[in-house]
Amino acid sequence: MGIGRNLSEKKGRELCELREETNTNTNKSRKNRRHRLRKMTPGQRLFQTCNQVFASTGPGIVPSLQHIEMLLSVLGGIKQEDVGLRPDMPYFSTNNPRRTPKITYLHIYECQQFSMGIFCLPPSGVIPLHNHPGMTVFSKLLFGTMHIKSYDWVVDLPPHISTMVKQSETSQSSDIRLAKVKVDADFVAPCDPSILYPADGGNMHWFTAVTACAVLDVLGPPYSDPHGRHCSYYHNFPFSNYSVDGISIPEEERKTYEWLQEKEKPENLQVVVKMYSGPKIVEN
Template sequence: MSVHFAKIVQQAKITFDQCNVIQFAANFSSLQRLMDEMKLDDVQVSPEVVSRRSFDVPDKAPCTFIHIYECPVFSMSVFILAENYTMPLHDHPLMHGILKCLSGSVRVQSYSSVTGEAPSGATPTIPVQMSQPKQLNSNSPAAILTPIENNFHEITALAGTGPGAFFDILSPPYDSPLPAFGKRKCSFYRKNRGLTGDLILERISTPLHYYCDNVHYDPPPFLRDD
């Protein structure tokens, strides 16, 4: 059992508990600092799963998904992207998130709504501002997104370092209730230019190239007992 991972889970429960909303900013910063120090060993994912060899099999999906944990207020997952593959541009409706690279190197290109309004998934086109891209490896601090800032992103596993694996925490989880809109769904986008030349994102169907294989995760006792 990883003591550090147990601390992350406990801090996430504190951070996203609605009873602690007044202290949210301080708690979120504490969770981010714990995530900054997270390593692959902490979450107890086999190094074999993140190896080049794991993708060198017939009919392998370009992405491997590992469900770690989910409760009503947050979810935890690991994604492993094949080298040179880009997870398509998508959103996180009214969600906070923290992403930590665990293996390989990934490039995160994020976008923020220029209206200052949190995307709900209901608007087909959204004017955005492009953020500076971040290149992350296992020694990099975690990246964050909020309902307004960096809420849209695409993630590329960079060549030369093997598959890119990252752990993320999202709150609330996908498929949780989104007031007035139903379930909180992930939408995908393409970049375009509006009539005035401004950058906009247009909502599209899930790209055909994006699909995942699932790997079973045997959770540590402190997650099994929850």
């Protein structure tokens, strides 16, 4: 009995010591990781954080609240000079003000889990209303003033609602769904980064450049036609254009609802893809 008790106490002490050593090593590992992140360039820090945040996510799977806060914090600290951009660069000017300005997308990185890139918009540049199927999207306005309008689908409606919609005018309608306006406002840099989710937070949005501006985007996961995550574009119509039996919205709230109808990619949308040439990001 005495020998068994001594062995049990010894094993208990060894187990406690092992736990303490494991906790110490874990804390040291976390401190070392934070230290390494602090020593990195802002772009490298963002890349490493995205690797961590999106490692265990996928289509329709939102990162944990802790990971969301971590990525928003890193993204919020990035400035235009951190990615080598200035408003006087050719990306942000247009030679013909009568034509729809060309938009430049600076490709930084893409894998199956996430993508990073920067949209460069001259004044009056527009990224039309589009969706982000199954994605969690983080955006940071690096400089300039941009008008953002975003929507979420209204989901608590009868199934196959598009077949119930009757247009108040003479032309026929099809594939029309009701959406609620989430955001409709100007944003001026510097401002906090924004986030949209697969089913809410303004999953469908469009950008209009009030002045020359740049937007850093992180998508998790990225668009992928083979996996059904293709970019869809939409027309928007006032709520008063259509009526549906059984749907009643107070007059004062109707401006916050609009009908969206999918359309082909706009012919005047010109997006030129170029490789990012700012401070180097190492893919390790």
